[in-house]
Amino acid sequence: xxxxxxxxxxxxRRNLAEDITARLRREIVSGKxxxxxxxxxxxxxxxxxxxxxxxxxxxIALERDGLVEFNDRSRTRVRPLTxxxxxxxxxxxxxxxxxxxxxxxxQWTAKDTLAIEENIQRQEGAATLGELxxxxxxxxxxVVRLSGHRRLAAAWRGIRWQFEMCLAYxxxxxxxxxxxxxxxxxxxxxxxxxxxxxxxxxxxxxTMATHIEGSLEWSLAQFPVEQPVA
Amino acid sequence: xxxxxxxxxxxxRRNLAEDITARLRREIVSGKxxxxxxxxxxxxxxxxxxxxxxxxxxxIALERDGLVEFNDRSRTRVRPLTxxxxxxxxxxxxxxxxxxxxxxxxQWTAKDTLAIEENIQRQEGAATLGELxxxxxxxxxxVVRLSGHRRLAAAWRGIRWQFEMCLAYxxxxxxxxxxxxxxxxxxxxxxxxxxxxxxxxxxxxxTMATHIEGSLEWSLAQFPVEQPVA
DNA sequence: CCGGTTAAAAGTGTCGACACTTTATTTCTG
DNA sequence: CAGAAATAAAGTGTCGACACTTTTAACCGG
Numbered sequence: 480x481x482x483x484x485x486x487x488x489x490x491x492r493r494n495l496a497e498d499i500t501a502r503l504r505r506e507i508v509s510g511k512x513x514x515x516x517x518x519x520x521x522x523x524x525x526x527x528x529x530x531x532x533x534x535x536x537x538x539i540a541l542e543r544d545g546l547v548e549f550n551d552r553s554r555t556r557v558r559p560l561t562x563x564x565x566x567x568x569x570x571x572x573x574x575x576x577x578x579x580x581x582x583x584x585x586q587w588t589a590k591d592t593l594a595i596e597e598n599i600q601r602q603e604g605a606a607t608l609g610e611l612x613x614x615x616x617x618x619x620x621x622v623v624r625l626s627g628h629r630r631l632a633a634a635w636r637g638i639r640w641q642f643e644m645c646l647a648y649x650x651x652x653x654x655x656x657x658x659x660x661x662x663x664x665x666x667x668x669x670x671x672x673x674x675x676x677x678x679x680x681x682x683x684x685x686t687m688a689t690h691i692e693g694s695l696e697w698s699l700a701q702f703p704v705e706q707p708v709a
Numbered sequence: 710x711x712x713x714x715x716x717x718x719x720x721x722r723r724n725l726a727e728d729i730t731a732r733l734r735r736e737i738v739s740g741k742x743x744x745x746x747x748x749x750x751x752x753x754x755x756x757x758x759x760x761x762x763x764x765x766x767x768x769i770a771l772e773r774d775g776l777v778e779f780n781d782r783s784r785t786r787v788r789p790l791t792x793x794x795x796x797x798x799x800x801x802x803x804x805x806x807x808x809x810x811x812x813x814x815x816q817w818t819a820k821d822t823l824a825i826e827e828n829i830q831r832q833e834g835a836a837t838l839g840e841l842x843x844x845x846x847x848x849x850x851x852v853v854r855l856s857g858h859r860r861l862a863a864a865w866r867g868i869r870w871q872f873e874m875c876l877a878y879x880x881x882x883x884x885x886x887x888x889x890x891x892x893x894x895x896x897x898x899x900x901x902x903x904x905x906x907x908x909x910x911x912x913x914x915x916t917m918a919t920h921i922e923g924s925l926e927w928s929l930a931q932f933p934v935e936q937p938v939a
Numbered sequence: 940c941c942g943g944t945t946a947a948a949a950g951t952g953t954c955g956a957c958a959c960t961t962t963a964t965t966t967c968t969g
Numbered sequence: 970c971a972g973a974a975a976t977a978a979a980g981t982g983t984c985g986a987c988a989c990t991t992t993t994a995a996c997c998g999g
Contacts, residue, residue, distance in 0.1 A: 495983070519950060530984045531951090532762075539769060545860070552991065553951060567860045574808050574861075578800075630775070630797045631804075634864040725953070749980060760954045761981090782961065783981055 496533035499523075500540045507546045507557055508644045510651060514559035518547060545641040558641075562699070565645050568638050569695040575635050576619060576691060577684040582626040584675050584683035591625060595672050602665050608650045611661060615694075616643065618668065622675070622687075649698050660697070667693055726763035729753075730770045737776045737787055738874045740881060744789035748777060775871040788871075792929070795875050798868050799925040805865050806849060806921060807914040812856040814905050814913035821855060825902050832895050838880045841891060845924075846873065848898065852905070852917075879928050890927070897923055 503523075506512045518538065520531045527534065538555050541547045548558045583591075598618045605611040616639070623635045667690050674686035733753075736742045748768065750761045757764065768785050771777045778788045813821075828848045835841040846869070853865045897920050904916035 493982090521950070532983055535951095536769070539766070543773060545863075554991090567858055570808075570858070571860045571864070574804055575864075578804050628797055628800070630801045630868055633775075634801070634805075634867060637864060637867070638860055723952090751980065762953055765981095784961090 495529055496536040496540075499527050499529065499533055500537040502527075503537055503541060504544065504546060504640060507541070508640055508647055510644070510647050512557055514557050516557045518555040518557065520555075543637065545638060546644065560641065560645060560648070564641070565699065566695075568642050568645060569691060569699075571634075571638050572619075572642065573688045573691045575631055575638075576623065577688040579623045579626040579628065579631055579635070580671075580675060580687035581680040581684035582628060582631075583622045584678070584680040586625070587675050587678070591621075592672065592676050594621065595668075595675070599665060599668050599672065602661070602668065605661065608653070608660065609647070611664060612643075612646045612650070615664060615668075616646075645698070663697070664694070725759055726766040726770075729757050729759065729763055730767040732757075733767055733771060734774065734776060734870060737771070738870055738877055740874070740877050742787055744787045746787045748785040748787065750785075773867065775868060776874065790871065790875060790878070794871070795929065796925075798872050798875060799921060799929075801864075801868050802849075802872065803918045803921045805861055805868075806853065807918040809853045809856040809858065809861055809865070810901075810905060810917035811910040811914035812858060812861075813852045814908070814910040816855070817905050817908070821851075822902065822906050824851065825898075825905070829895060829898050829902065832891070832898065835891065838883070838890065839877070841894060842873075842876045842880070845894060845898075846876075875928070893927070894924070 503512070503518075512518075520534050520538070523534045523537075524531045538547060538549075542549060542555075546558055547555050549555055595618060598614055598621070602611055602614045605614060620635075620639075623632050626632070671683075671686050671690050674683045677683065733742070733748075742748075750764050750768070753764045753767075754761045768777060768779075772779060772785075776788060777785050779785055825848060828844055828851070832841055832844045835844060850865075850869075853862050856862070901913075901916050901920050904913045907913065
């Protein structure tokens with residue numbers, strides 16, 4: 480019973496496991512699969528028309544992303560994120576990305592300024608909050624990558640999707656892209672770019688930390704008190 | 710053909726994969742399996758008297774620990790660590806652990822002082838460099854754990870074994886426990902404890918960073934220029 | 940109608956098998 | 970004897986099966 484793939488497109492990567500990982504990740508991050516939902520291997524196997532082996536690998540990968548968790552008896556469920564989790568994620572971002580900014584600023588070139596400038600311009604034209612956030616994350620990823628610090632990048636990847644999951648959640652609460660958020664985001668990014676391009680690593684680090692803290696304040700305000708979703 | 714287990718003790722965890730992970734990890738960290746060594750699933754499977762399934766999981770776990778790496782064709786080999794890797798590891802430790810120290814200091818109690826005090830005393834009685842390092846790592850882990858920051862702890866775990874691998878490597882170069890290293894380590898740890906207990910989070914963070922930087926300088930000196938081992 | 944007992948269902952851990960790909964070896968051929 | 974082609978060996982990706990454990994559901998006596 481080969482690929483029945485009841486869902487989306489079937490990208491022909493030569494790795495079923497990675498493919499499934501990506502698909503499940505999308506659904507979890509977007510909230511299509513709700514936090515707390517249990518993910519049983521045989522069920523997923525049938526759903527994806529695959530055997531349990533690649534499913535198992537996908538679940539392990541998702542656990543690594545912090546999107547699912549295993550209980551004592553190895554049962555898997557989508558990890559519910561609380562306000563505390565959100566704060567943890569943001570504080571990690573501050574630590575990791577300000578470090579990345581410090582390193583990146585020390586080797587910043589005109590090419591990098593161009594790339595970020597272009598990203599910011601697209602931010603100004605973003606139609607939805609989701610689009611804006613996507614560009615936001617993309618820009619931060621750029622800095623992390625530029626740092627060339629593999630372990631830093633690895634740690635960052637370890638929280639990246641959790642962060643996007645939080646974003647998607649807040650977006651569901653406030654769907655429409657108001658004037659305010661975009662203005663604030665874009666301004667903050669311009670300041671950040673200036674700092675990265677200033678040739679002053681410490682300033683870049685500091686500015687990055689402030690930038691992230693700012694977005695935290697804003698998002699945290701519309702976060703529920705405890706479990707976002709059961 | 711059940712457990713022939715040609716190696717060490719057979720701890721009866723209820724999870725073969727974890728068991729194999731732990732055993733392989735020990736051998737890699739200690740240098741018994743040299744960097745660059747290729748790790749083929751069927752070979753390991755036979756060696757551990759297991760099927761490929763748990764072996765595969767173990768390799769994935771070790772990749773997560775940064776101890777092995779997969780190439781484009783999914784072949785696995787023990788990750789060779791260079792001086793650059795060592796620097797990356799140390800800079801990550803500085804970032805993560807100074808953050809952990811800041812958080813831990815804010816909630817430090819007499820109980821914690823006691824625990825660390827006891828650890829330091831054991832350091833003074835350490836007979837070998839390996840023993841001293843083990844206590845060292847244990848102490849740092851304590852701080853990370855006390856921080857209660859799960860993502861910070863996760864990131865720390867992501868470099869922990871790589872660090873121990875570096876340590877084991879330098880120890881092979883300088884086997885005997887000189888007077889100097891111990892005195893320096895212990896003194897530095899006492900200063901660190903004082904900072905953690907000072908009620909000043911910023912001081913604790915700073916002291917932690919300095920402490921780690923100090924040990925880096927010392928270790929780096931006896932690191933080879935490039936690939937520690939092929 | 941409830942708590943407890945038993946039976947069915949669902950789930951995980953591990954195994955061995957097979958197809959296909961990559962790597963190593965052997966065998967030709969000029 | 971070198972180099973290319975053919976062949977063998979080794980390795981990974983995925984599958985389906987089975988044993989054992991945990992959950993869930995059914996059943997029963999009070």
